[in-house]
Each structure stands twice: as structure tokens, then as C-alpha cells.
Amino acid sequence: MRPLEQIWPAEFAARYREEGYWRGETFTSFLRARAAAMPDRLAVVGGERRWSFAELEARAERLARGLLALGLRPGDRVVVQLPNIPEFLSVVFGLFRARLIPVYALPAHRSVEIVHFARTAQARGYIVADRHDGFDYRALAEEVRGEVPELAHVVVVGEAGPFVALDALPDGDAATLPGDADPSEVAFLQISGGSTGLSKLIPRTHDDYIYSFRASAEICGLDASSVYLAALPVAHNFPMSSPGVFGALYAGSRVVLAPSPSPEAAFPLIAREGVTMTGLVPPLALLWLQAAPTTPHDLSSLQVLQVGGAKFLPESARRVRPVLGCTLQQVFGMAEGLVNYTRLDDPEEVIVTTQGRPISPDDEVLILDDEGVPVPEGEAGNLLTRGPYTIRAYHANDGANARAFTPDGFYRTGDVVKRTAEGYLVVQGRAGDHINRAGEKISAEEIEDHLLGHASVFDAAVVSLPDDFLGERSCAFIIAQGERPKAAALKAWMRSRGLADFKVPDQIVFVDAFETTAVGKVSRKELRASLRRRFLAQM
Ligand code: J2J
Numbered sequence: 129m130r131p132l133e134q135i136w137p138a139e140f141a142a143r144y145r146e147e148g149y150w151r152g153e154t155f156t157s158f159l160r161a162r163a164a165a166m167p168d169r170l171a172v173v174g175g176e177r178r179w180s181f182a183e184l185e186a187r188a189e190r191l192a193r194g195l196l197a198l199g200l201r202p203g204d205r206v207v208v209q210l211p212n213i214p215e216f217l218s219v220v221f222g223l224f225r226a227r228l229i230p231v232y233a234l235p236a237h238r239s240v241e242i243v244h245f246a247r248t249a250q251a252r253g254y255i256v257a258d259r260h261d262g263f264d265y266r267a268l269a270e271e272v273r274g275e276v277p278e279l280a281h282v283v284v285v286g287e288a289g290p291f292v293a294l295d296a297l298p299d300g301d302a303a304t305l306p307g308d309a310d311p312s313e314v315a316f317l318q319i320s321g322g323s324t325g326l327s328k329l330i331p332r333t334h335d336d337y338i339y340s341f342r343a344s345a346e347i348c349g350l351d352a353s354s355v356y357l358a359a360l361p362v363a364h365n366f367p368m369s370s371p372g373v374f375g376a377l378y379a380g381s382r383v384v385l386a387p388s389p390s391p392e393a394a395f396p397l398i399a400r401e402g403v404t405m406t407g408l409v410p411p412l413a414l415l416w417l418q419a420a421p422t423t424p425h426d427l428s429s430l431q432v433l434q435v436g437g438a439k440f441l442p443e444s445a446r447r448v449r450p451v452l453g454c455t456l457q458q459v460f461g462m463a464e465g466l467v468n469y470t471r472l473d474d475p476e477e478v479i480v481t482t483q484g485r486p487i488s489p490d491d492e493v494l495i496l497d498d499e500g501v502p503v504p505e506g507e508a509g510n511l512l513t514r515g516p517y518t519i520r521a522y523h524a525n526d527g528a529n530a531r532a533f534t535p536d537g538f539y540r541t542g543d544v545v546k547r548t549a550e551g552y553l554v555v556q557g558r559a560g561d562h563i564n565r566a567g568e569k570i571s572a573e574e575i576e577d578h579l580l581g582h583a584s585v586f587d588a589a590v591v592s593l594p595d596d597f598l599g600e601r602s603c604a605f606i607i608a609q610g611e612r613p614k615a616a617a618l619k620a621w622m623r624s625r626g627l628a629d630f631k632v633p634d635q636i637v638f639v640d641a642f643e644t645t646a647v648g649k650v651s652r653k654e655l656r657a658s659l660r661r662r663f664l665a666q667m
Contacts, residue, residue: 136520137537141312144516147490149343150335152311155224158338158378159185166380169352173401174214174385181377184218191222192305194297195253198281202227202306205317206253207245207279209233211260212362212385215285215294217373219255220316227306228253230316231329232363235260236568239271239626244326246276248524249317254279255294258286266291271626311335317523318365318463321569323542323562324531325577329523330463340467340517341375343487347469348405348432348457354381355429357397357406359389360567365463366437367407391419399425407434407459409567411597414444417451430454432472436461436483437567438599439555445480458483460555464539465518466491468553482552483545491515494538495547508556511545512538561656563592563602568630570602572656575633578625579604584613587642589652590633591660604633605642605659612638637663 136144144150159181162171167182179187200206206223208230210216223230231249233242246254254272256265266289269282282291309315314331321327348371350356356376360367362385368374373383384401386394389412397403408416413435420427433448436459448456460483461467468484486493495509496502503509512534514520520537521529532540542560545553563570572590579588586609595601606618613621615636622632643650643658650658 140516140537144335144339144490147516149339149488149490149516150311151338152335153338154309154311154334155221155315155338155374156308159188159221162377162380166352169380170382171377172214172217172383172385174212175387177214179214179218181380184221184377187218188221188225189302189305190300191218191294191297192225193300193302195222195228195281195283195300196226196304197298197300198283198292200226200228200253200281203229204253205229205231205249205251206255206281207231207233207242207249207251208363209235209237209242209254209256209265210285210363211235211257212358212387213257213285214385215257216362216385217377217383219285219294224309224315225305227309229314232316232318232368234319234361234363234628235263236361236628236630238628239268239275241327241628242268242272243275245317245319245329246272246279248329251276251279253281253283255283256285258284258289309334311338320463320522321562323558323560323569324528324571325573326571328525328528330519331521331523332517332519336465336517337369337374338378340465340487341369341371342378344369344371344467344469345375345379345381347371347471347487348375348434349472350376350379350381350405352380354379354405355384355401355403356381357384357386357394357401357403359386359394359406359408359412360437364437364567366434366459366461366567370407370434370436370459370461370467370469372407391416391423395419395423395425395427398427398430402429404429405432405434406430407436409437410435410440410444410599411566413440413448414597417444417447420451427452432457434459438564439483442480449476456480460484460553462541464541466493466513466515466539466541467517470552478550478552481554482548483555485550485552486513486515488515488517491518492538493547493553495545505549506546508544508546510559511541511543511553513541514538561591561653563590564600565592565602565630565634566598570631573652575602575604575631576652578622578627579606579618579633581625582613582618582621584608584610585618589642589656589659591656591663593635593660593663595634598634601634602631603635603637603660603663605637605639605663607641608638
């Protein structure tokens with residue numbers, strides 16, 4: 129199959145190969161190598177199921193044959209929306225084996241998001257669980273298929289309803305399986321946090337992604353004796369690849385899948401499986417710190433707790449070692465590429481006060497002022513980056529590509545950072561207007577667009593407000609037309625639009641008018657900033 133347009137200029141690709149970052153491995157080739165070298169070693173634990181490396185590979189192979197027998201063709205995109213269950217891994221390795229391209233959706237996504245991913249990726253398949261967390265994904269699939277009839281094949285893990293059960297895929301013939309992918313091909317589409325407007329699709333190649341999690345596993349000290357707990361939803365880039373489930377399997381470690389990241393679900397698993405490492409977003413880390421002192425479960429196997437996705441404040445970071453008895457690792461990453469880690473042997477002060485330094489010696493980092501001029505050392509500026517695992521373009525999105533990348537291929541992260549003399553980054557904030565709600569990124573613009581669809585909303589501006597628990601919460605300032613709707617009714621209406629729950633505004637504030645300047649016009653950005661300022665000043 130032709131690459132889905134993720135292309136580094138030839139001289140960069142050549143250098144990344146020469147330096148040994150890109151080694152020509154694929155997802156299929158690395159799983160095959162582990163299954164051959166350590167067939168009986170336990171690879172995946174989820175619920176009551178325990179699969180060895182050989183079993184994971186055999187399942188992937190069977191699924192690959194079945195999915196092709198169903199009518200999918202190599203190169204087709206398949207939206208995967210699965211919770212933390214072992215099938216997440218057999219399905220994606222099965223897709224890789226059949227050279228189908230997964231598009232990763234989160235369990236929290238609903239019809240608006242899934243329709244958008246399916247259309248943008250021109251997907252022909254959709255794989256869901258029957259139910260999870262009280263929600264029926266088969267009903268969602270019916271709704272999505274009503275809007276995107278091209279989504280010809282819906283496969284369900286569990287009770288299939290009107291669709292095909294994963295367990296009942298046709299047998300398929302081994303001879304139909306294609307040869308292994310070209311490692312420089314796009315392996316899957318990851319989704320962006322959606323900092324402006326709808327989420328964008330992020331094409332990642334075998335070469336670049338495998339480098340990022342192989343190097344991550346090394347930085348995190350994973351080996352065959354490690355046990356990695358996937359606590360956050362594995363479709364997120366962080367628990368997927370930093371080092372995540374893939375880094376762990378690459379290193380021959382065991383992956384344990386937690387149905388929820390809550391202490392109630394995760395602590396017994398840590399004790400039972402001897403978990404050595406896991407990753408959390410800051411609000412969950414706070415919950416763990418609160419619950420750990422009185423838990424009856426033995427957490428002493430835990431060596432490393434990673435925290436990332438949003439800023440972990442030093443006061444909280446300082447408590448990790450004394451309370452949990454393990455090393456904190458701060459992780460500042462993005463699905464577009466660049467990932468920074470504090471190193472396990474860094475001095476405590478560096479671990480607590482910085483968000484780490486890049487994985488690769490070839491991660492190029494620029495910190496520029498608004499005019500594009502490098503800021504003096506130690507001062508805050510806009511972070512731009514380019515390197516062996518940072519994308520050069522989004523999938524099929526010329527507008528976003530023109531905004532997000534410089535002509536020489538640097539990705540504008542939208543983050544405002546400082547760099548210490550030792551090369552560690554400290555996140556200060558961001559240039560854009562999205563809300564980082566407990567690690568979930570929400571585009572102000574996307575939510576405003578939805579609100580404007582309500583008959584009683586004349587205008588809306590969505591901003592982030594500081595929140596003790598979430599880090600940031602979303603607040604919609606609304607000018608009503610006619611009678612003011614009740615906030616609860618407006619939230620329920622947002623939900624009924626088929627939007628992920630985390631995007632529904634946490635708070636709604638009605639105002640009579642938005643500020644205008646003498647010229648009568650204020651940019652959305654200035655408007656949001658001034659609404660936030662005025663609101664916070666009144667508190
Ligand atoms: C402050 N902001 C942070 C941190 C991410 C590893 C870890 C996280 C992500 C992720 C990821 C932050 N402090 N420690 O993909 O592989 C904010 C920044 C960044 C954006 C990216 C990974 N860690 N952030 O969170 O694509 O604003 O990836 O640009 O979801 O999260 O979001 P996302």
C-alpha cells in the first residue's frame with residue numbers, strides 16, 4: 129500500500145536510519161520475534177484472561193485472516209473503539225498483520241467524533257465492544273452506520289447484535305494474508321487532542337512509532353521482569369506508547385489491563401500481578417496519593433509512577449516518593465510525536481520541577497517568541513519541534529497543515545515552555561485556546577460551534593478555568609436569545625448531540641453581552657481571555 133502521505137524528506141529519513149532509530153521493524157515482525165523467542169511468557173493479562181506471546185500472535189493471525197475473509201482489503205482503514213481488554217491488542221496486531229490501518233478512537237467518543245473519524249479516514253470497518261461502562265456500543269455503531277454507509281463492516285467483541293462477532297469471523301485462508309508492511313508505511317492513524325476545531329488524524333509509520341516506544345522502554349528501564357499496568361484508556365497515545373503497552377511488549381514485559389484507573393480497580397491488580405510501572409494523568413495521581421496510605425493492598429512492587437498529559441504541580445509531585453514509595457517520572461508528550469521524560473536517576477528536584485527532556489538526540493527543539501525569534505536561555509516561548517518520530521503533516525488536512533507546520537517541517541506544538549540549562553523543559557502554558565481537562569484536550573471552537581446550534585443560544589465563548597481537581601475545567605459563557613435555558617437542560621442537549629461526555633461544559637455562565645472594543649470587534653481569542661479574566665477577578 130502507498131504511504132498515507134507521512135513522508136520525511138529523503139535526507140532526514142536516511143539520517144534516522146543511519147543513526148539506528150529506524151530499524152526496519154514492523155508491528156508484525158516484532159511480535160513474531162517475541163513469540164518465537166519467548167512463546168510461553170505471559171504477555172497480556174485482562175480480567176480472567178492470561179495470554180502468552182505465542183497466544184497473542186496466534187490470535188492476531190486468526191483475526192487477520194478473518195477480517196480479510198469478511199471483505200476488508202489491505203490498506204483499508206478500520207476505526208477501533210475498544211476499552212482496556214485483551215482484545216484491544218489481538219485486534220490491533222491482527223489489523224497490522226492484515227495490513228489494515230487502525231484509527232484509534234477513545235471509549236468516551238460518541239457519534240459526532242466517530243462519524244468524523246470514519247469520514248476523514250474513509251474507513252470501511254469499525255470494531256467495538258458490545259458494552260462498556262454501561263454504554264451500548266452496538267447502538268452507537270447503528271447510529272454511525274446510518275450516517276456513514278461506507279462503514280461496511282462492523283465487528284463486535286462480545287454479543288454482536290445485528291453485526292458480526294469477533295469470535296465468529298469467517299475462518300479465512302492463510303494464503304490470503306499479505307506480506308509484511310514496508311516499515312516506512314503509515315501503520316495507523318492516531319487522533320489529535322483537537323486544539324482547534326475537530327480532532328485531526330495523525331499518521332504514524334512503523335519505523336517512527338516503534339522507535340519512540342523502543343527508546344521509551346529503554347529510558348523507563350523495562351525488561352522481561354517488568355509488569356506494566358495500562359490504567360488509562362490504551363487508545364491514548366500515552367499508555368499506548370510512552371512506553372505504554374507497545375513499549376512493554378517490545379521489551380518482553382507483561383501488560384496488565386485495568387478496566388478503570390481508579391484506586392479501587394487498579395490497587396488490587398498491582399498487588400495481584402506485581403505491577404512495577406504505570407502511567408496516570410495528574411488528577412488520578414492525586415486520587416492515588418489520597419487512597420494509598422489506607423489501602424489494604426500491597427503496592428510495594430510499584431517502582432515507577434509516570435504522570436503526564438497535563439501539568440503535574442511540584443507540590444503534588446513531591447508527595448509521590450514518600451507516599452507511594454516509588455520513583456516519579458514526569459512525561460510531557462503529544463500524539464504528534466515529541467515525548468519528554470524525566471530520567472529515573474535524575475535528582476529529585478529535576479523530577480519534581482520539570483517535565484523532562486526529549487527521547488532522542490535528534491529531537492530538535494526550538495523555543496521562539498511570537499515573532500519567531502529564539503528566546504534567551506531560560507525564558508518562556510513557543511515550542512516547535514522536529515525529529516525522527518514527530519509527524520510532518522496531518523492526514524488529509526491542508527488547512528491544519530499550513531498552520532501547524534513550518535515550511536522546514538517543524539511542528540508548532542502550541543505549548544509555551546522554558547528550557548533549563550540541562551535541556552529539561554518546563555511547561556508554562558499554551559498559546560491556543562483549548563482546555564486540558566484532566567489530560568483530555570477540548571477545542572473551545574468545537575464546543576462553541578455545538579452550542580450555537582441551540583435555538584436559545586445567541587453567542588457562546590468557551591474557556592478553561594483553573595480547577596483544583598481536574599487542573600482545568602471548561603466554562604461556557606453564553607448570551608441567550610429569548611428565554612434563558614436551564615444550564616442542566618443545555619448540558620443534556622449537548623450530550624444528546626452525540627458528543628463525548630468530557631466535552632460537555634462543566635460550567636455554564638449566562639451573560640448579557642460580550643465585550644466589544646471601540647472598533648466593535650474583538651478576536652475570539654481576546655474575547656475568551658477577557659471573559660476568563662473578568663470571571664476570575666469576581667471570585
Ligand atoms: C503539561 N502539559 C502536558 C505535561 C502533555 C505521553 C504523555 C502525554 C501525551 C499527551 C502523549 C504534559 N505537562 N506533562 O501523547 O505520548 C499537553 C501539552 C501537549 C498535549 C498533547 C504521550 N503532557 N501535555 O498528552 O496528544 O499541551 O498527548 O501538547 O493527548 O498535552 O496531548 P496528547
